[in-house]
Amino acid sequence: TVNVPKAIDVLYPYERIHCMLDNDKAGYEATRAIELEYSYRVRDFSHNYRGYSDLNDYLCGRKQEQKNEASQVQETKQETGQRAASRQKRGRGI
DSSP states (O other): OTTHHHHHHHHTTOSOEEEOOOSSHHHHHHHHHHHHHHGGGEEEOGGGGTTSSSHHHHHHHHHHHHHHHHHHHHHHHHHHHHHHHHHHHOOOOO
């Protein structure tokens, strides 16, 4: 919130201002201050990562979920390959 006055001055020439600030009291207050200054030009996107402290935590959490899904697919492929290999090793009983 200390840097909000500086940001307000810098944001003046922009037609659209997309705020993606932290989901805490300081982030909400900063977004409100910018909205008071530029009203209709401001869009608050913090609701898109509700449940996370900030956008970075959301993106890291999303990335981790994707990694987990990819590793589960890889494990399934490995298990399937191991089963197929064990079937091939079996010899015929004579």
